[in-house]
Every structure is written in C-alpha cells, then in structure tokens.
Amino acid sequence: MAEQHDPRHGSRNGPQVPPGVEIKAPAGPDGQDSILTPDALALLADLHRRFEPRRQQRLAARIERQAFYDAGGLPDFRADTAALRDADWRVAPLPAALLDRRVEITGPVDPKMVINALNSGANCYMADFEDSTAPTWGNLLAGQHALRDAVAGTLSFTSEAGKAYALKPFAEQAVLMVRPRGWHLDEKHLRVDGAPIAGSLFDAALFCFHNADVLAAKDRGPYLYLPKLQSMEEAQLWEDVLGHIEQVLGLDAGRIKVTVLIETLPAVFEMDEILHALRGRIAGLNCGRWDYVFSYIKTFRAHRDRVLPERGQVTMTQPFLRAYSELLIQTCHRRGAHAMGGMAAQIPISGDEQANAVALGKVRADKLREVTAGHDGTWVAHPALIPLAREVFDERMPGKHQQDVLRAEVTVTRDDLIKPSLGTITRAGFEGNVEVCVRYLAAWLDGNGCVPIHHLMEDAATAEIARAQLWSWLHHARLPVGQVPPGEGLHLDDGTPVDFALLERAFIGLPARLGDRARLPGGSRINEAIGVLDRLTHADTLEDFLTLPAYARLD
Structure with missing residues (x-):
C-alpha cells in the first residue's frame, strides 16, 4: 500500500490509490479528486510501467546525438531509411473536422482562455500544457478540469470584476486540440514505483481518459499536438502509447489523431519517417519555428561558424528557415497530410495607430508568405489577429486546404537546412x-x-x-x-x-x-x-x- 501523506499534500494515498502510486504535491484545486480518480491513476501507472524504459532510452539517444554534434558532426538525412523516403505511401485520410485548419489559435489552459479561444472564430484551438503553461500542480489540474467541462459544454467563468464568460454553441466553437508536454519533462508531483511519471503521459492520458468518449461521439477526436520530437523512434513511442490508450479506453484504432510540431533541427531530417511511424493517426506537421530556431542554436552550440544573429533578424526569410518550411510543405503534401504554418506572436497595439499598422503589416506579410508557399493553415497568438489571417488565407486558399500544391520544384539538401545566417547583434x-x-x-x-x-x-x-x-x-x-x-x-x-x-x-x-x-x-x-x-x-x-x-x- 502506498505511504500515507499529510493531508495538506492532497491526501490521495488511501486504499483507492493503486499500489506504487504517490502524489507529492500541495493540495490541488477544487475538483482534483474528480480528475485523479482511481481508474485514471491506474491508467497512468500502467503507462509509466510499460513505456518509461523506452522514454529513458530515447532521452539517452538525444544525449548521444548531441555529443556527436558537439564533436563537430552535422545532422543529415538517415541512410537506413532512404528506401522509406523514396517509397510511395500516404497517411490515413483526415477526419472531416481537421480538413479546414486555416487559422489556429493557441494559449494556456485556464478557464477564461479556454472559453475565449473556443469562442474566438478560429478553426482550431490548441490548448497548451507545454510552452504557455507553467506546470504548477494547480495549473495542470485546473487545466484538465477546464477542458473536461468545455468538452461537456458546461464550462463558465466569472472574473473578479464580475464579467461572465460562457461557451458558444458547440457548432460555433473551434475544434479542440491539446498539446501535452514533451518527452523530456517529468511530472514530479506524481510518482509511480518511486519515479516521476512523464509529463507527456500525464497530460495526454488524463485528457483522453476524461474526454475521449464524448469527443468520439461528436467525431472530434481526441486530437493532440505532439511537441519536441527529435526522431522517428520518438514518434513510434507516441504511436505505441496512444494505441495502448485506445485499447484501454475501448476506442477504435487510430481514433486519437495527432499533429506533430517540427520544432527541432534533428526532426526536420526525419519528417517522412515521423509521418510513417504515425501514419494511421497523423493529420499534419507544423512549422514550430520559434522552438526550431532555439533547437538550431542548441544543436550547433559548439559550432562557431553557425552562431545566429539577434532574434529579430532570424526571420523565415533566412535561407535555413525558408528551406525548412518548403521541405515540410513538400513532404506533407506528398503524403496526404497538412502542412501547418507558424505563429504570429504580435499583439495589437492600442493607442498607437502607426505602430499597430506596422505590426499588422508584418503579420499580413508573414501569412501571405505562408499561404503562397503552400501551407494549409497558420497560427496566431491573439484573437484580434484571426480576421487578418483568415482574410489572407481565404483570398489565396479558397478550398479547405491546398494539398494539391506539391512543390515538386523544391530541392532541399542537408546544407540548405543548416546554412549559416548573416546578421548582427545590436x-x-x-x-x-x-x-x-x-x-x-x-x-x-x-x-x-x-x-x-x-x-x-x-x-x-x-x-x-x-x-x-x-x-x-x-x-x-x-x-x-x-x-x-x-x-x-x-x-x-x-x-x-x-x-x-x-x-x-x-x-x-x-x-x-x-x-x-x-x-x-x-x-x-x-x-x-x-x-x-x-x-x-x-x-x-x-x-x-x-x-x-x-x-x-x-x-
């Protein structure tokens, strides 16, 4: 039997908690017990015991690969998978709800954000447990609770000032997608057999456990965004995890659909392989360009000749980023998957019309570049940018997507993807x-x-x-x-x-x-x-x- 803990730590280690499971956390928000039910904890423990050894193997492989780069090595396309890249195959057909994704919004998982994003007019909302959520115990459980209530249609919120927020009818809401944390992050508050569970398993499994039946009945997933992958083996690990969740929850195989963010430099050399590993459930790849720039810096941390100029100069017009974007479009469309564009991080500037016009002009130019290149959709960080992004894509993409834009003329080499950038540091x-x-x-x-x-x-x-x-x-x-x-x-x-x-x-x-x-x-x-x-x-x-x-x- 798991050790008993002080009640202020969220007394969760009584008889209803599976053996070997411990919760080491401050008291959670209201509704914690309804999220961490005995059956939900049993699923988490099962996933940890089945897949934690493989997760650790993949994290060790990352360290080994980085050591190769630190010693002067360069990333490249894999020789052992050349036949797979050359072969003709396609991913499974996309569900109707994911055919048109021209504008997606992302943000954290607090109740107000969830309501505003689902009501925003975007095609999809990526509820983010990763880059835009600080993983406090309270944030994580409140986020799971908010998403469960949103899926059920009962979520509401009232601000301290008394302003009430409520969901629009389901037919008017954005399609919900959830981004769990990456493989590298632990969830220290939940331990199984003395070890922390993977944050990725905690986030994804709890969301699916509580919402899969309702979402499946509405033909809305569950849908996930998978972050920070570096290899086809990491994609295969996700495939096996999600397949097991489907089996446990009684879902049809392939019911859980995913989009993978290509936001690490190693992953851009394995896009075909990642699509293939997830071919029964993958809906597309996304240009996660900010993390991609970070990964470029990290990968080449020992390479003086590849130091980047300041962030404001590292735009998608830099040759290595343009090559990345065009290769992603070509790869996705060849395989029948969506090629999603990147984030517009601008926030409208009130009180300064000239500065606001300049900022919106940058957004428009960026979205025009994406749709012209062949992307099937794009991201924005603020609801006020949705009309602008939609206008640009509607004008150039009258259909639900543009997978017919094959970009056959694109030829991208290893050197194109790692080309040094010109610029300065001010x-x-x-x-x-x-x-x-x-x-x-x-x-x-x-x-x-x-x-x-x-x-x-x-x-x-x-x-x-x-x-x-x-x-x-x-x-x-x-x-x-x-x-x-x-x-x-x-x-x-x-x-x-x-x-x-x-x-x-x-x-x-x-x-x-x-x-x-x-x-x-x-x-x-x-x-x-x-x-x-x-x-x-x-x-x-x-x-x-x-x-x-x-x-x-x-x-």
Missing part, C-alpha cells in the same frame, strides 16, 4: 534578450507561462531563443586563445565586445527598463529570475531547456 538586441528572459522566467516561476512583452506574446519557446542566444554569444566570444584569431571575438554592431561585463551591465540597467515591478507578472521574482539566468549563462554547457532547472523551483 545593443538593443542583446539587452532585449536579457529583459525577455528575466521577465518571462519571473512570470513562469510565479505560475504564468504566457506573457505579453513589448507587444509580443512570449512563451517558453521565444524565451528559450533569447536565453540560448545569450549563452551562445558569450561563450563563443570567450573561446581560448588559439581557437579565435586575434580581433575576431564577437562584437556588437557598434564595436562593443560581447562578454560577461556586457551582461553584467545589462543586469544593472534592467531595473530602469522594467520600471515598476509591481505591475509586471511575477514582478516579485525578478531577482530570482536574474540569478537563474546568470547561472545558466555562466555555465560551461548550454542547458538543454530553461524549464528543467526552473521546474525544481515550482510548487
């Missing part, structure tokens, strides 16, 4: 990265995973770009004598050396940039966030994910 770009990292991390530590900063919606993916760039710039600037020719250290465009003195000056100047901390999300944790960023940037090795060391500070 003082504003350096200091902006520091500010974004600190402000986002402070908010995340305070339980908020999605933060508006300077009219952009920042989440873990964009913060990771800023954090990884700082590490990359600082460490390539201080390579030992002999590795960097004299006078060739990294400099800002005004000639200032990029070094830790520059970082220290940015930290010192940060209070003036921030102003009144009390008005900022997580303002009371700014100093803590500065300390975390300082340690991460001074570390000899680039930490794989910002959220790994920060997670220990949650709850």
Whole structure:
C-alpha cells in the first residue's frame, strides 16, 4: 500500500490509490479528486510501467546525438531509411473536422482562455500544457478540469470584476486540440514505483481518459499536438502509447489523431519517417519555428561558424528557415497530410495607430508568405489577429486546404537546412534578450507561462531563443586563445565586445527598463529570475531547456 501523506499534500494515498502510486504535491484545486480518480491513476501507472524504459532510452539517444554534434558532426538525412523516403505511401485520410485548419489559435489552459479561444472564430484551438503553461500542480489540474467541462459544454467563468464568460454553441466553437508536454519533462508531483511519471503521459492520458468518449461521439477526436520530437523512434513511442490508450479506453484504432510540431533541427531530417511511424493517426506537421530556431542554436552550440544573429533578424526569410518550411510543405503534401504554418506572436497595439499598422503589416506579410508557399493553415497568438489571417488565407486558399500544391520544384539538401545566417547583434538586441528572459522566467516561476512583452506574446519557446542566444554569444566570444584569431571575438554592431561585463551591465540597467515591478507578472521574482539566468549563462554547457532547472523551483 502506498505511504500515507499529510493531508495538506492532497491526501490521495488511501486504499483507492493503486499500489506504487504517490502524489507529492500541495493540495490541488477544487475538483482534483474528480480528475485523479482511481481508474485514471491506474491508467497512468500502467503507462509509466510499460513505456518509461523506452522514454529513458530515447532521452539517452538525444544525449548521444548531441555529443556527436558537439564533436563537430552535422545532422543529415538517415541512410537506413532512404528506401522509406523514396517509397510511395500516404497517411490515413483526415477526419472531416481537421480538413479546414486555416487559422489556429493557441494559449494556456485556464478557464477564461479556454472559453475565449473556443469562442474566438478560429478553426482550431490548441490548448497548451507545454510552452504557455507553467506546470504548477494547480495549473495542470485546473487545466484538465477546464477542458473536461468545455468538452461537456458546461464550462463558465466569472472574473473578479464580475464579467461572465460562457461557451458558444458547440457548432460555433473551434475544434479542440491539446498539446501535452514533451518527452523530456517529468511530472514530479506524481510518482509511480518511486519515479516521476512523464509529463507527456500525464497530460495526454488524463485528457483522453476524461474526454475521449464524448469527443468520439461528436467525431472530434481526441486530437493532440505532439511537441519536441527529435526522431522517428520518438514518434513510434507516441504511436505505441496512444494505441495502448485506445485499447484501454475501448476506442477504435487510430481514433486519437495527432499533429506533430517540427520544432527541432534533428526532426526536420526525419519528417517522412515521423509521418510513417504515425501514419494511421497523423493529420499534419507544423512549422514550430520559434522552438526550431532555439533547437538550431542548441544543436550547433559548439559550432562557431553557425552562431545566429539577434532574434529579430532570424526571420523565415533566412535561407535555413525558408528551406525548412518548403521541405515540410513538400513532404506533407506528398503524403496526404497538412502542412501547418507558424505563429504570429504580435499583439495589437492600442493607442498607437502607426505602430499597430506596422505590426499588422508584418503579420499580413508573414501569412501571405505562408499561404503562397503552400501551407494549409497558420497560427496566431491573439484573437484580434484571426480576421487578418483568415482574410489572407481565404483570398489565396479558397478550398479547405491546398494539398494539391506539391512543390515538386523544391530541392532541399542537408546544407540548405543548416546554412549559416548573416546578421548582427545590436545593443538593443542583446539587452532585449536579457529583459525577455528575466521577465518571462519571473512570470513562469510565479505560475504564468504566457506573457505579453513589448507587444509580443512570449512563451517558453521565444524565451528559450533569447536565453540560448545569450549563452551562445558569450561563450563563443570567450573561446581560448588559439581557437579565435586575434580581433575576431564577437562584437556588437557598434564595436562593443560581447562578454560577461556586457551582461553584467545589462543586469544593472534592467531595473530602469522594467520600471515598476509591481505591475509586471511575477514582478516579485525578478531577482530570482536574474540569478537563474546568470547561472545558466555562466555555465560551461548550454542547458538543454530553461524549464528543467526552473521546474525544481515550482510548487
């Protein structure tokens, strides 16, 4: 029998909890017991025992592959799967609800966001347990509760100011899709046989357990977005997990449909293989471009010749990003899957019509680029951008999708996908990265995973770009004598050396940039966030994910 715990830890280890299961968490929100039922916990324990060894094998394979890159190796297409890439095959037909995905919105899983996103007028809403949700125990369980109520049609919310929020009729709602956490993240609050369960299993299995029957009856899934995959073997692990969930829940094989985010550099070389591993349930691939840029930096952390310029200059017009987008479209359409475009992170700017017009002009140009290239849909971070994105796609994509745009003329090589980028590092770009990292991390530590900063919606993916760039710039600037020719250290465009003195000056100047901390999300944790960023940037090795060391500070 599992050990009894203090009631303030959410007394969940009585006879109704399966043997070997422990919940080590503060008391959860109202409704916790209705989410963590004995049968739900039994499913989680079963999944952990079946698949945790394979998850650990895949995480170890990531470490081995990164060591190859650190030693000077370059990613490439796999020789052992060349026949699969050359063969003619297609994924299973798409369900009716996923044929038209021209505008998708994403955001965290709090009740207000869930209602607003489902009511937003977008075709689909990706409820995000990953990059835009800080995984506190309360956030996770409240999110599962909100999604269950939304699927049941009973979700409502009243703000502190008394404003009431309610769902529109089901036929007017966006199609619900859920993004669980990636394979690399643990759920420390739930342990099975003494080990933490994978966050991915916790999020996906609980959502399916509570909602699969209702969604299947409405021919709405369940539908998932799968993040951070790096290989076909990781996709196969998801295939086996979801197949087992279907069997346990009595669902038809392939009922759970998925879209995979191609947001790591290794994965772009295995898109055919990932589609094939999930061919009975996959609906498409998505250009998760912010995480993709972060992955490029991380993959080439030891390659001085592939250091990226500041974030604002790393746009989809950079050759390596354009090649990635075009290859994704070609690959998806050849196999009968959707090729989804990337995120517009802009937030409408009230009170400044000129600045707002410039921001919306950037969104329009980006969406026009996507639809012209052949994407079947796109993402926005704010509901106010939905009409603009829809207008652009409606004009150029009159049908539900454009899988007939095969892009047969596209030829993308290994070198195209890893081509170095031209650009500069400005003082504003350096200091902006520091500010974004600190402000986002402070908010995340305070339980908020999605933060508006300077009219952009920042989440873990964009913060990771800023954090990884700082590490990359600082460490390539201080390579030992002999590795960097004299006078060739990294400099800002005004000639200032990029070094830790520059970082220290940015930290010192940060209070003036921030102003009144009390008005900022997580303002009371700014100093803590500065300390975390300082340690991460001074570390000899680039930490794989910002959220790994920060997670220990949650709850």
